[in-house]
Amino acid sequence: MLVLLLLGFTLFPAFWMLSSAFDAQAGSGGQQLLPREFTFDNFAYVLTEGGFDVFLRNSAIVAVVTVLASAVLALLASVAVARFRFKFRTAMLLMILIVQMVPLEALVIPLFVQVRDLQLLNTLLGLMVVYVALSLPFGIWMLRGFVAAVPVELEEAAYIDGATWGRMFRSVLLPLVMPGLVATSVFSFITAWNEFIFAMTLLGGATANYTVAIGLKQFFGEHSNEWGYIMAASTIITIPVMIFFVIVQRRLSSGLVAGAVKG
């Protein structure tokens, strides 16, 4: 009984989103739990006239570039902090942890000015640059654990076999931290995909460059909201995140405790 109640509370929003997305009359009042008239029209409209095909492409570009760039930077940095002892190492780790807690509202004002000065306002590039920075601290913090978990003996064996450091990095370390790299990448993908405040601020003037998170506002009207379209678009946004969540769900908690990001 308790379980059913919990399932109801937990699943209702997702269920309601789907039900409305497939309902031809969503938003016209008197909606039933299940669609009165099952249709794919909301999805079709959103993806053609609604411009969501463009927003999806923009989000995909931004997210993929963010993932690649931050993965490379974070991996190198995490090797440094996990494998070497050097001055300011602990201080730097703490700084990274603390920077992560800074509210985006504090960063958005100066970064808006900075991106504007670089003439990157309303461009996807400007947004990517910011997202790389936002996902780096968490990436370093999380990958550091994976690098540290690779037995040092394996690296030593590579040196004994005459490998250079670069060779060892490619053939020993990289394959072994791959699972961590995948998990970290999924996190930065989700961050870039979901992010709202920077997308709204840095792309505000260019509808053609909207990401999915802010593209939704296209369907809010002066007097009435197109709930069928909004829910269909919401479904489309949510699906990739759900898929990626399944991939990393085991690491979610420990990753969050260590790095503290949340969509």
Added chain:
Amino acid sequence: MSNTLQAPPVVQGASAPRTAGGPGRKRSILARTRPWLLLGPALAVLAILLLWPLVRVFLFSLQDYGLREIVTGDFNFIGLANYGEIFTDPTLWTIVLPNTVGFAVLAVAGTVALGTGVAVLMASLGPVWRTVVGSAIMIAWAMPAVTGTYVWVWIFDADRGIFNETLQALGLQDEPVNWFTNRYSFYAIVLLNVIHHGFPFVAITILAGLLGVPKEMLEAAEMDGANAWGRFWRIIVPNLKQVFAVVIILSTIWDFKVFAQVYLMPGGAGSNREALNLGVWSYVESFGQNRYGFGSAIAVLLTLVLLGITVVYVRTMLKEEEL
């Protein structure tokens, strides 16, 4: 994880050990600078895009930084006047602080209580039901904040929302109510949204901790006649102190800075001033009123509050593992 870290880094360089002060052997320049070469790119990005902006937001907060300054790039330092204005503005004391702090307290309490309850429930379930509940809460968790918020807005929509329609069908109210105009019902919806999105993390984290509590301890307590409530407070809570500390602090940090969940609700973007919290206030003053200096000062205050909580968090983390 911590074990590997505690072990001294005995990695052998091709020619020399990298351990600090290796016994009498010279380290090559490459080996010595390698950590900094590896770190360099990331540090540069962090410095330019996170640290410098943090310094800048503080500098902005000391200026009358408005539309003119943002265009010309001129400085117009006015000392602490922005802070003075914030602290004398009744908006801070009557609206923003109660909304921010009151909300955070309720949201953290709700998230942790529900999350703990669900974790205890899940621990008592068989494998099949545990998987079902686990998948369900994963769905709630995975829902992006933006789409999740729009779904709640749709549920409580004044004209056609299912909440109003259900209440009317049950005869509990005659006319549809706009739940977004009243400050308390507005935040009740935010609360529902944030707890719904946040409790799965708490549940999964605490469940992991619960499964680590030795069964023998619980069985022994049961034999001694402790009921479920007593077992929870006497055995589970003390054993999971650290886990609870972490989820409470993290939830506090998150719930202090809810933004999209407020901003995207009807009136939440500043038109309903009753609904402002620190983050939204800072944003709408900056980008709505072009008062970037004033908005920055609010942002600095929010940052300081979060920094305080973060220090507590970092200390908790440090107890748990060595850096």
